[in-house]
Amino acid sequence: MSSQWDLAIEIVTTLRQAGHIALFAGGCVRDLLLGKTPKDYDVATSANPEEVQQLFGYRRTKAVGASFGVIMVLPARKKGEPHHKSDQPAIPPVEVATFRKDGLYVDGRRPETVTFSSPEEDAQRRDFTINGMFFDPLTETVHDFVGGQIDLQSRQLRAIGIAADRFKEDKLRLLRAVRFNSILDFSIEFETWRAIQDLAPEICVVSHERIAAELRRMLAHPSRHSSIQTLDHAGLTGAIFGKILSATSPDLLLALQSLKTDHFETAMALWLRELPVETLRSICSQLRLSNQERDAIVWLHTMQSAWLEFSDWPVCRQKRLLAYPLVNELIASGQALASAQLLESRHVDAAIERLQSWSKEEIDPPLQVTGEDLIHWGISPGPQFKQILEQLRDGQLEGRLTSREAAHQWLADENYLPRT
Template sequence: MKNYSADEQLQAATHILTTLIEHGYQALIAGGYVRDLVMQQGEKSDIDIATDATPATITGLFSQTIAVGEQFGVIVVIQNGIPFEVATFRSDVGIKDGRHPVNVVFTDAQTDAQRRDFTLNGMFYNPFTQQIIDYVDGRSDISHGLIRAIGDPPSRFREDYLRPLRAIRFAARFSFTIEDNTWQALRDAASGVDSISPERVFSEVDKMLRQPNPHLSVKLLYESGLLAHILPEVESLWGIEQPPQFHPEGDVFAHTLKALSLMPPKPSSTLAWAVLLHDIGKPPTMSVSDRIRFNNHHHVGAQMSHKVLKRLRAPNVLIEQVSTMVENHMNFMNVTKMRLSTLKKFLSRPTITEELELHRVDCLSSHGDLSNYFFIKEKLSDFEVQQIKPPALLSGKDLIELGLKPGPLFGEILGELYDMQLEEQLFSKQQALEIVREKWG
């Protein structure tokens, strides 16, 4: 999908607003875009439009529309190739399933604002007059750094049990405090997250991990009781002591939070989830002998990571990549002792760049020794792509032409030859053929 600039999006949205206004309807920009405008955020959220035009009217006014939630007053209007949610001002009636109202009543902007989640998201904006329309004191709460539910906090959370997660995401992203009544209602509603689809939970946590202050999100999830419901494997890291000579930062939970805080801005989902889950194998593998040990925690953690992400219905490619990264994160301690062929195989894996970043934050959040990190960086700089993973000099077809019969021996021969090639002991197909004739001919 094409990425459109902020100016292109605003221009297309303005066309929709103009069309609605010219036909006698009220139309305003709503939600996150207005919040980001008030907060002077450089990167703004997608533009949503709110209007007193009915869904049927909206569909009739625009040539390209999609009725994604017509019963709730939401129509997607495609303008200049860009999709915009255009929602009719409404009031929600009743609570159906912890996400949808029983019914909606079309109304005006002031009433519509009262059914939204938090005050910082409840404002409207008129781009023609550059007026912020604020019926919920959103600007005041923003100036005081507060996340406050609109109206009655318990009611707001019962309407959609994803809202506690959203409150935490916004609080962490902006380093805001959750207002006391909202926080208490959020904690009381924590078990309601069990009724939310895994896909929605994954999406919300994924946003938390990739935005600023991911460590604050996870800390608030723990303190609210939500973490025990959505990621009990991470919650169980709390209080798991570690050997202080390697982990002066504290227990495994403290280590994980610190690692999350050290990730680069806007990390990929793969890196973010790998950092979060890289040590979840420690609680079940903890033992005390000469010191606290977590033998094979990377193997156990890889299996657990696979199950966690499968439970959350994460994309399959993400599940495999994160599990691989967790499995391999302890191998970095051995890189200086690896044979050249082993090292090249290690560096040729598709997740190596993100694994190296995981290793960096893992070290900086514990003992601080980055010698292996810089060793790998130097090797990656020295090796050309062709050197790290060159095409094999021989194939099974070549072995057949030499008169060898296909079988398990083929794999051994080709593997040994490829290792020699990676060790820079073999440089041509002719050399490889001569070795095969001498050793296996």
């Protein structure tokens, strides 16, 4: 077994041999019909969770949502063999869900009850027609009970059934609609779009973590500008951020369209570039972003000012910036802003030229002098300690202090060394 496709085929075959209905379901069917390689495969079946675990064994299965009929099936392995060889990528498990009909949704997220059902009823509970189809990989037959194939051909995103009902069931679908529509470059069907606009204020009932997860996916994709524009027009931007941000300028949308990166943090910093840094910190906290994400976004936001003066900086300051781990993301942001004519490109171009002409060792050479060296030479830690180390580092980066001996002599000349 070499791929998740192989695992999914094995699962469908095993379930069918045991007398159950088993079909590919959801997004993987959509992608296959669009001629794309799915990122993962989901299987829907008439077998209940206990039957799935009995068929594949408890060592190969994980009940991640048994009350909702969901079991994860892991790849088979021989006794004593690891789940994957160290020189090969791990094969992700496949989610196997029992066909179900959902009860009432009371929290805008999940149903109070579920009843195991048929493929036809299972399709009706899903979000959009293009995600509501099934596919038999053994006979290569599509099972479409919701008109998904027609909407795929028309390149249209349509909610299944009554659009407002689908969004009321799970308010996160409001953001999923925006993301799918932008990534696929579809249009949103009229009733679906009207329901999104009407229900946009209710996105606030969704947890900040789930909202952040959708924003990550939107902003990491090249279609981010389309997603943000749709969020603005739907009223979702204002619903998420309140009075802080409700619309994005055309120039900034153009910059986001020009941005060449798949880093969520870079796009987030660019999108919110006009906000004060403390407001940005507050948004990161509100969305429950990780400390690493927050720090990256704040640094990229703050350092965009470098593209107003980089060429005029001393060499030591230029090298300090170019040595920073996120500098390539900052350059990508600067290039996007320059493409949208929101700044001149000369400082960004200068940074790129320096990166190409200076070696990594020239940009960030090993430290010549450390704090321990200063103490050894008789300098007591104090208010000046950090400043002395920074001056020594600047001299090294500028090529004035080329050895420890030169650094020691500089300390003596500047009267930092104690008199003997």
